[in-house]
Amino acid sequence: AQTVTQSQPEMSVQEAETVTLSCTYDTSESDYYLFWYKQPPSRQMILVIRQEAYKQQNATENRFSVNFQKAAKSFSLKISDSQLGDAAMYFCAYRSAGRDDKIIFGKGTRLHILP
Amino acid sequence: NAGVTQTPKFRILKIGQSMTLQCTQDMNHNYMYWYRQDPGMGLKLIYYSVGAGITDKGEVPNGYNVSRSTTEDFPLRLELAAPSQTSVYFCASSSGQPSPLEAFFGQGTRLTVV
Numbered sequence: 001a002q003t004v005t006q007s008q009p010e011m012s013v014q015e016a017e018t019v020t021l022s023c024t025y026d027t028s029e030s031d032y033y034l035f036w037y038k039q040p041p042s043r044q045m046i047l048v049i050r051q052e053a054y055k056q057q058n059a060t061e062n063r064f065s066v067n068f069q070k071a072a073k074s075f076s077l078k079i080s081d082s083q084l085g086d087a088a089m090y091f092c093a094y095r096s097a098g099r100d101d102k103i104i105f106g107k108g109t110r111l112h113i114l115p
Numbered sequence: 116n117a118g119v120t121q122t123p124k125f126r127i128l129k130i131g132q133s134m135t136l137q138c139t140q141d142m143n144h145n146y147m148y149w150y151r152q153d154p155g156m157g158l159k160l161i162y163y164s165v166g167a168g169i170t171d172k173g174e175v176p177n178g179y180n181v182s183r184s185t186t187e188d189f190p191l192r193l194e195l196a197a198p199s200q201t202s203v204y205f206c207a208s209s210s211g212q213p214s215p216l217e218a219f220f221g222q223g224t225r226l227t228v229v
Contacts, residue, residue: 043203
């Protein structure tokens with residue numbers, strides 16, 4: 001069974017600085033999808049970025065980028081120029097590209113932005 | 116532009132009562148999911164469905180039941196509520212390949228069992 005591990009329960013970063021959130025996963029599959037979601041205090045789940053495993057190029061969305069290391073099964077999220085609105089829980093998620101279409105989430109990392 | 120709609124938003128149940136959490140989506144997605152999120156924790160998959168008439172257990176299915184009679188609706192039934200089922204419940208849906216495949220979430224239902 002696939003698992004997703006986020007080893008940092010909480011992190012803090014100074015406003016305007018850069019922070020990296022870690023995620024590792026375990027799978028025997030070669031084709032899959034990875035996601036980062038943001039959950040602010042409103043509780044809404046918001047997609048931040050997605051990565052297809054067959055793509056070697058790391059995904060980027062404005063200030064958010066990932067470092068996808070397929071062999072190491074690592075999928076970290078880098079937030080540049082951190083803003084107060086980035087404060088939230090961040091969840092890493094895995095989805096198989098095969099018949100089993102479960103989406104599995106890590107336990108999350110709570111990110112604090114220091115003014 | 117409703118997306119995924121969950122009702123109710125809040126509910127207090129007494130131990131032993133039953134209830135159904137409603138979830139409907141208007142994006143014609145085949146895949147639907149139910150998750151629970153305990154305080155300060157991640158999302159645990161309860162049940163999921165890959166299409167009308169097909170459901171399967173996730174990580175924590177005990178104490179819950181689901182059905183999927185239409186593409187749009189995926190209700191979650193709690194029988195004999197227990198304090199351990201106090202949680203926030205999220206319904207989500209997603210499309211299949213070759214679409215982007217991310218999950219779209221409802222606003223969540225905060226359930227308290229007392």
